[in-house]
Amino acid sequence: MTGTSTQQAGQLDAAALLSLYEQMSVIRRTEKAAHDLFMSGLVKGTTHLAAGHEAVAVGASAALRPDDYVFATYRGHHHAIARGATPEECLAELMSKATGLCRGKGGSMHLTKVDTGMLGSYAIVGSHLPMAAGAAWSAQVRGTGQVAVAFFGDGATNIGAFHEALNLAAVWQLPVLFICENNFYMEYTPISSVTPVANPAADRAPGYGIPGEVIDGNDVLTVHDAVARAAERARAGDGPTVIEAQTYRHYGHSRTDPAKYRPDGELEQWLERDPLTVAHRHLTQLGIAGDELAQADSRAEQVVANAVDAAKNAPDADPAEAFTDVWADGGSTWRT
Numbered sequence: 001m002t003g004t005s006t007q008q009a010g011q012l013d014a015a016a017l018l019s020l021y022e023q024m025s026v027i028r029r030t031e032k033a034a035h036d037l038f039m040s041g042l043v044k045g046t047t048h049l050a051a052g053h054e055a056v057a058v059g060a061s062a063a064l065r066p067d068d069y070v071f072a073t074y075r076g077h078h079h080a081i082a083r084g085a086t087p088e089e090c091l092a093e094l095m096s097k098a099t100g101l102c103r104g105k106g107g108s109m110h111l112t113k114v115d116t117g118m119l120g121s122y123a124i125v126g127s128h129l130p131m132a133a134g135a136a137w138s139a140q141v142r143g144t145g146q147v148a149v150a151f152f153g154d155g156a157t158n159i160g161a162f163h164e165a166l167n168l169a170a171v172w173q174l175p176v177l178f179i180c181e182n183n184f185y186m187e188y189t190p191i192s193s194v195t196p197v198a199n200p201a202a203d204r205a206p207g208y209g210i211p212g213e214v215i216d217g218n219d220v221l222t223v224h225d226a227v228a229r230a231a232e233r234a235r236a237g238d239g240p241t242v243i244e245a246q247t248y249r250h251y252g253h254s255r256t257d258p259a260k261y262r263p264d265g266e267l268e269q270w271l272e273r274d275p276l277t278v279a280h281r282h283l284t285q286l287g288i289a290g291d292e293l294a295q296a297d298s299r300a301e302q303v304v305a306n307a308v309d310a311a312k313n314a315p316d317a318d319p320a321e322a323f324t325d326v327w328a329d330g331g332s333t334w335r336t
Helices: 014-039 054-062 077-082 087-094 128-142 154-158 159-171 218-235 266-272 275-285 288-311 319-325
Strands: 067-072 118-122 146-152 176-183 212-216 241-246
Touching: 014 054, 014 077, 014 288, 054 077, 054 118, 054 146, 054 176, 054 218, 054 275, 067 128, 067 275, 077 087, 077 118, 087 288, 118 128, 128 146, 128 159, 128 275, 128 288, 146 154, 154 159, 154 176, 159 176, 176 218, 212 218, 212 275, 218 241, 218 275, 275 288
Parallel strands: 067 118, 067 146, 146 176, 176 241, 212 241
Antiparallel strands: none
16 A cells, blocks of 8 residues: 555544554564465565564655655565555565566565565665665656655664765755664664664764654654655755664564574563554544454455465466566566
8 A cells, every 4th residue: 555645744634544554454464474374384585574663664655655766675575565565466475476576586575566666675784775865866857756765774774885875865965765664683683782873873864964863663653754754855855864763573583583682571562562552542542443443453354364365376486487577678688
């Protein structure tokens, strides 16, 4: 479900928030399905689940235009769905099926849906930040009013590409948003143990003359408002913004990681601030009845159940597809 710019910061009503809650519920269930399919041997390769991060992708996407550009990391299932990919397309891709987003060639770490502005998930840490700057430069040159958004983890803030992208974006005043999903761990290492500032993304932004903001990444309303303001600023020609959304992954780094390095009780504390719980609380305060919320969850459950069945029954990817889309002309023949 692709976000629109029709509702700006502070203007989400109860109906809009309920829609975002249902979208987060779909994503949460899709992540659980990916986990279960992996454990049953139907997903090849690894997966990096984003359960706990849903509010960042959904809140941000709701503040963007359908033609804006989004670049994500290998932990990008939530971004793909928030930008219009279906659970069936994503799960089929993870299962190397012909109906997958990339026809089975990309897998979990390379989800892409160009026609909705989802310009890929990238396995190399930080590599997509300069790409987002380039997309923003293209929009600036063409005068389209589009914004490019790069989502990345806290670990990417210690990668050279992060600093290079911020520097160029500031110099050229590019319409790009750098959104850090700070879940406090770089794979297995606490970000605080290798970074001299408390907020690894936002505290670095002033060094490049870029506004930096730390927000609650588990509150979809907070994320929506922050991104809407930053996008409006970018469209007005005032340049980039760094947003550091503090959140927490419910699973380990990948499916091979039991996350034993986390202190006792830390996960439980973050589960009390689960994005779905926070949104549920907002909706209750806005007068949304419990049965409406239950119906939203029931619809989400059915969507994902149908997606799992469809993905399981889809045809396997055609090996011949490996020789398509290597070059811009759609083929794989070496050109001299």
